[in-house]
Amino acid sequence: MATNLTLAPLLAAWAGSARCQAAARPVPYRDSIPPTLVTFEMVPVPGGTVTLDSPAGPRVVAVGPFWIGKTEVTWDEYDVWVYRLDVAAGAPGGPDSADATARPSRPYGAPDRGFGHQGYPALAMTYPAARAYCAWLSARTGRHYGLPTDAQWTRALELGLGTDTTLSAERRDALAWHAGNAAHKAHAVASKRADALGVYDLLGNVAEWVTVPDGPPVVRGGSWADPAARVGPRARAAQTSAWNETDPQFPKSRWWLADAPFVGFRIVLLTP
Amino acid sequence: MTPKHPRDVTRREFVETTAAATTAIALPHAPSIGRGAPKTIRIALIGCGGRGTGAVKDCLTSSENIELVALGDLFPDHLAKCRESLATMATEDPTLKPKIKVKDSQCFVGFDAYRKVLEGNTDLVLLATPPAFRARHLAAAIDAGKHVFMEKPVAVDPQGVHAVMGCAELAAQKGLAIVAGTQRRHDAGYRAAMERIHDGAIGDLVAAEVYWNQGGLWMKPREPSWSDAEWQIRNWLYFTWLSGDHIVEQHIHNIDVANWAFGAHPVKAIAVGGRQRRTDPAYGHIFDHFAVEFEYPNGARLRSMCRQQDGTASRVGERFVGTRGTSDGHAVIEGAAPWSWDPQAPKVNPYVQEHADLIASIRAGRPLNEGRQVAESTLTAIMGREAAYTGQEVAWDELLNCQQDLVPTEVQFGPMPVPPVAMPGQTILARSWRSA
Numbered sequence: 001m002a003t004n005l006t007l008a009p010l011l012a013a014w015a016g017s018a019r020c021q022a023a024a025r026p027v028p029y030r031d032s033i034p035p036t037l038v039t040f041e042m043v044p045v046p047g048g049t050v051t052l053d054s055p056a057g058p059r060v061v062a063v064g065p066f067w068i069g070k071t072e073v074t075w076d077e078y079d080v081w082v083y084r085l086d087v088a089a090g091a092p093g094g095p096d097s098a099d100a101t102a103r104p105s106r107p108y109g110a111p112d113r114g115f116g117h118q119g120y121p122a123l124a125m126t127y128p129a130a131r132a133y134c135a136w137l138s139a140r141t142g143r144h145y146g147l148p149t150d151a152q153w154t155r156a157l158e159l160g161l162g163t164d165t166t167l168s169a170e171r172r173d174a175l176a177w178h179a180g181n182a183a184h185k186a187h188a189v190a191s192k193r194a195d196a197l198g199v200y201d202l203l204g205n206v207a208e209w210v211t212v213p214d215g216p217p218v219v220r221g222g223s224w225a226d227p228a229a230r231v232g233p234r235a236r237a238a239q240t241s242a243w244n245e246t247d248p249q250f251p252k253s254r255w256w257l258a259d260a261p262f263v264g265f266r267i268v269l270l271t272p
Numbered sequence: 273m274t275p276k277h278p279r280d281v282t283r284r285e286f287v288e289t290t291a292a293a294t295t296a297i298a299l300p301h302a303p304s305i306g307r308g309a310p311k312t313i314r315i316a317l318i319g320c321g322g323r324g325t326g327a328v329k330d331c332l333t334s335s336e337n338i339e340l341v342a343l344g345d346l347f348p349d350h351l352a353k354c355r356e357s358l359a360t361m362a363t364e365d366p367t368l369k370p371k372i373k374v375k376d377s378q379c380f381v382g383f384d385a386y387r388k389v390l391e392g393n394t395d396l397v398l399l400a401t402p403p404a405f406r407a408r409h410l411a412a413a414i415d416a417g418k419h420v421f422m423e424k425p426v427a428v429d430p431q432g433v434h435a436v437m438g439c440a441e442l443a444a445q446k447g448l449a450i451v452a453g454t455q456r457r458h459d460a461g462y463r464a465a466m467e468r469i470h471d472g473a474i475g476d477l478v479a480a481e482v483y484w485n486q487g488g489l490w491m492k493p494r495e496p497s498w499s500d501a502e503w504q505i506r507n508w509l510y511f512t513w514l515s516g517d518h519i520v521e522q523h524i525h526n527i528d529v530a531n532w533a534f535g536a537h538p539v540k541a542i543a544v545g546g547r548q549r550r551t552d553p554a555y556g557h558i559f560d561h562f563a564v565e566f567e568y569p570n571g572a573r574l575r576s577m578c579r580q581q582d583g584t585a586s587r588v589g590e591r592f593v594g595t596r597g598t599s600d601g602h603a604v605i606e607g608a609a610p611w612s613w614d615p616q617a618p619k620v621n622p623y624v625q626e627h628a629d630l631i632a633s634i635r636a637g638r639p640l641n642e643g644r645q646v647a648e649s650t651l652t653a654i655m656g657r658e659a660a661y662t663g664q665e666v667a668w669d670e671l672l673n674c675q676q677d678l679v680p681t682e683v684q685f686g687p688m689p690v691p692p693v694a695m696p697g698q699t700i701l702a703r704s705w706r707s708a
Binding site for chain 1: 323
């Protein structure tokens with residue numbers, strides 16, 4: 001992963017006048033989750049237009065500039081939220097507190113399914129959980145993080161793949177973990193090659209939650225559990241009952257999907 | 273000692289297990305054999321929490337001609353929430369709606385709610401209260417002539433285990449079914465792997481490992497209106513008399529798989545354990561980690577590890593080592609006879625399958641009876657707990673015959689001191705609620 005990235009250039013750009021801000025060229029930056037030492041990196045994505053599949057046929061959508069997570073959100077980040085590692089022990093809302101405001105229930109069993117933890121993608125969270133994480137992260141950092149829209153995710157992928165969007169078997173293997181190479185598990189983020197934007201694992205590893213403005217959310221890109229042919233730019237799946245079939249409780253968890261260890265997400269930064 | 277083949281030691285149990293397995297294969301929605309629709313089976317739920325309500329859904333989903341007619345819980349708020357959840361369930365899945373027929377007059381609360389439920393016209397009861405109450409509820413249900421589905425664990429102390437074993441015998445005499453919530457026994461992947469292991473695919477079993485390591489679970493902060501007893505029961509996970517401690521309450525799943533593989537229960541155990549991370553009194557007095565070595569009759573050792581500590585590495589599973597290979601017990605066999613479960617193969621949710629098997633066995637007139645099997649797995653987990661609590665080597669017969677009864681004869685709301693945290697080298701097996 002890149003080193004020497006700091007938030008300074010971005011903060012300088014934001015602190016400046018509108019003229020300065022407009023002049024500042026967006027750069028990658030590293031953010032942290034205070035007061036922990038956990039960090040994550042964001043990569044700028046220039047605006048443009050994308051063509052989305054929709055039930056009514058292809059639809060052209062304009063996308064403004066934004067930043068996207070260099071990797072899928074890892075357990076290192078997600079655990080801070082789940083286990084309240086951002087709140088001192090003993091403090092209200094701390095690790096031993098039962099204050100349940102917008103934090104997930106304790107996961108039952110091994111949330112990482114034994115695939116790996118540090119540096120591995122957080123997985124099997126519901127869409128509302130991924131959204132709530134973004135709201136918490138925004139409050140913690142003071143920056144407006146969210147889930148990508150379908151169009152933003154597509155824009156990042158198209159720029160990442162470059163002008164040649166064909167995926168040969170070799171190229172797919174170089175970029176993506178899929179059922180043909182993943183040995184039945186998710187892998188550490190950024191353990192495949194970065195794309196042209198410097199972003200990892202948009203295709204494969206965990207399929208990623210995106211918002212759909214006029215419809216139910218979907219996961220994009222395919223996952224380690226999908227055959228290679230279903231890991232690609234058009235891979236898009238909506239949640240089915242099978243994703244949470246074996247949660248033995250009723251009501252089933254609002255936060256965790258008992259049977260979807262192939263679902264994760266990454267974040268985007270909207271307007272500063 | 274000369275290790276014998278595990279099946280030689282426990283041929284009786286093995287044959288019973290296999291016989292039960294072969295008679296119990298049934299798929300949900302499978303057409304019933306015989307003419308016309310099968311007689312409707314009327315069910316009731318005792319213990320209306322999230323798992324109990326989920327068990328109702330699993331049972332109603334598993335088979336046709338099933339109706340839920342009665343509910344019982346200690347707490348009015350639990351019962352009300354369950355009824356709301358049932359309404360949601362009926363909305364989400366219209367096929368379940370006609371199966372939910374609970375009248376106000378068939379909803380009961382209080383410590384004697386289970387008795388009122390059992391007085392009703394039902395065929396099958398689902399027992400899903402905290403484990404402390406399981407043995408007495410099971411006894412009452414078998415006495416009342418009901419078939420039973422009961423959640424694990426089925427007891428918290430040897431006295432409860434004795435009671436469940438007695439109930440299992442009585443149920444067999446009365447032709448009543450008992451299926452337990454050790455759902456891996458009804459999981460197609462586990463069954464396929466176990467069949468191969470029992471057929472010698474990894475040779476003779478010489479060692480095994482089982483794990484349930486995870487973070488902490490829910491806790492409900494005490495409210496001023498709650499008595500000691502109410503606070504403990506609402507936070508039942510954290511009191512040994514209620515849950516059996518997390519090795520019994522949760523890790524029993526993996527320990528049960530080991531007993532299944534060995535076709536036996538261990539004969540003794542040594543263990544370490546403690547309360548290291550989760551020390552706030554809000555979490556009662558149970559431990560937060562255990563590591564146990566169990567020894568089976570053939571001399572093979574089972575290493576067991578369980579932990580509930582936030583921020584620590586998770587692992588849930590089993591591993592079996594034989595003279596010719598290894599297996600995870602449910603998906604993979606490596607060695608001389610390699611095998612793997614086809615992830616694309618159709619597989620019924622095991623939480624539904626266990627009810628499908630139960631109902632099918634009742635309708636076939638050959639009721640499944642898992643009572644002794646789950647009682648043995650419960651006592652195995654208790655043996656691990658007691659080896660850690662006391663710091664002594666604990667033998668099966670010693671444990672089964674010791675004077676340990678942790679559940680008050682008559683539980684009531686009111687003052688109830690929290691027992692001290694067990695202290696290895698000081699805590700003894702012979703403990704009673706009377707001296708708490």
